[in-house]
Amino acid sequence: DTEVTQTPKHLVMGMTNKKSLKCEQHMGHRAMYWYKQKAKKPPELMFVYSYEKLSINESVPSRFSPECPNSSLLNLHLHALQPEDSALYLCASSQDFGALNTGELFFGEGSRLTVL
Amino acid sequence: EDKVVQSPLSLVVHEGDTVTLNCSYEVTNFRSLLWYKQEKKAPTFLFMLTSSGIEKKSGRLSSILDKKELFSILNITATQTGDSAVYLCAVEENNTDKLIFGTGTRLQVFP
Numbered sequence: 001d002t003e004v005t006q007t008p009k010h011l012v013m014g015m016t017n018k019k020s021l022k023c024e025q026h027m028g029h030r031a032m033y034w035y036k037q038k039a040k041k042p043p044e045l046m047f048v049y050s051y052e053k054l055s056i057n058e059s060v061p062s063r064f065s066p067e068c069p070n071s072s073l074l075n076l077h078l079h080a081l082q083p084e085d086s087a088l089y090l091c092a093s094s095q096d097f098g099a100l101n102t103g104e105l106f107f108g109e110g111s112r113l114t115v116l
Numbered sequence: 117e118d119k120v121v122q123s124p125l126s127l128v129v130h131e132g133d134t135v136t137l138n139c140s141y142e143v144t145n146f147r148s149l150l151w152y153k154q155e156k157k158a159p160t161f162l163f164m165l166t167s168s169g170i171e172k173k174s175g176r177l178s179s180i181l182d183k184k185e186l187f188s189i190l191n192i193t194a195t196q197t198g199d200s201a202v203y204l205c206a207v208e209e210n211n212t213d214k215l216i217f218g219t220g221t222r223l224q225v226f227p
Contacts, residue, residue: 004158042204042217043159056214090158098213104150105215107158 004108006091012114015081021111023074023091031055031097032074033105034066035090043090049074050097081115088112118143120207122218130226133195137221139205140187147210149181149188154202154220162190162203195225 004025013019023032031050035043048056049068057066063085065077074091089112092105120141129135141149148166152159163172165181165188172179176195181188192199202220209216 040222042206042220044217045214048213056212102164104161104164105159107160109157 004091004093004106006089006108006111008111009109010112010114012116013078013081014116015083017081018077018079020078021076021089021091021113023076023108024072025093025106026072027093027095027106028071029093029095029106030071031094031101032068033092033094034074034076035092035107037088037090037110047076048097055097078113081113083115086114118207118209118216120205120216120218122203122205122221124221125219126222126224128224128226129195131196133225134191134193135195135223137190137192137203137205137223138187139190139218141205141207141216141218142186143207143209143216145210146183147208150206150208150215151179151188151190152204152206154204155200159204192223195223197225197227199223200225 007022033048034046036046037043045058046060047066052068063080067075088110090110091108094101094105123138148164150164151162163179168181168183176193179190202222204220205218206215
């Protein structure tokens with residue numbers, strides 16, 4: 001199994017809603033990532049978890065709250081989002097993080113979020 | 117500020133053509149350069165380059181890194197319509213462990 005699975009594939013939410021994006025991998029990877037990708041732009045790093053601990057938070061607004069319940073799962077909790085947060089949210093994983101890693105990220109297919 | 121610049125931004129070719137995609141970078145502490153192909157969904161890994169002058173090949177795709185001139189090229193020979201995608205170059209920075217992505221090159225291959 002070399003897949004990173006993301007759910008839901010599509011999500012439409014209002015600015016007062018609370019929702020979550022989920023990501024799962026069973027490759028034994030110890031690093032997991034959330035990226036945000038706007039149309040025709042490259043992915044932008046949001047968060048990195050390494051060994052279930054938050055390693056990087058790229059100054060992401062607190063309305064995005066990541067959670068890593070175990071080494072296979074990564075969630076992104078969403079609350080009070082703005083329309084400009086509409087984007088494709090990509091989860092990725094890698095064997096390790098930083099200098100120990102081969103560098104290859106395995107990406108999920110993304111969750112396309114629309115905030116009304 | 118670290119940056120990765122790809123050119124051209126977009127490219128339209130016919131099947132059978134050969135294309136060369138460029139990636140130049142200014143990164144404080146370089147660790148590796150990676151190429152990804154992104155169709156409608158997730159980026160898929162193509163190559164990781166760490167050493168200058170060593171060509172990596174996979175079928176019709178090949179890539180090489182020049183660490184002196186700070187660039188990499190991705191070549192695709194005998195292009196097919198299935199090669200149509202956005203090709204992303206990313207550089208891994210050694211101090212921050214982050215991937216810095218370029219803006220991508222959008223390749224369209226017509227029959």
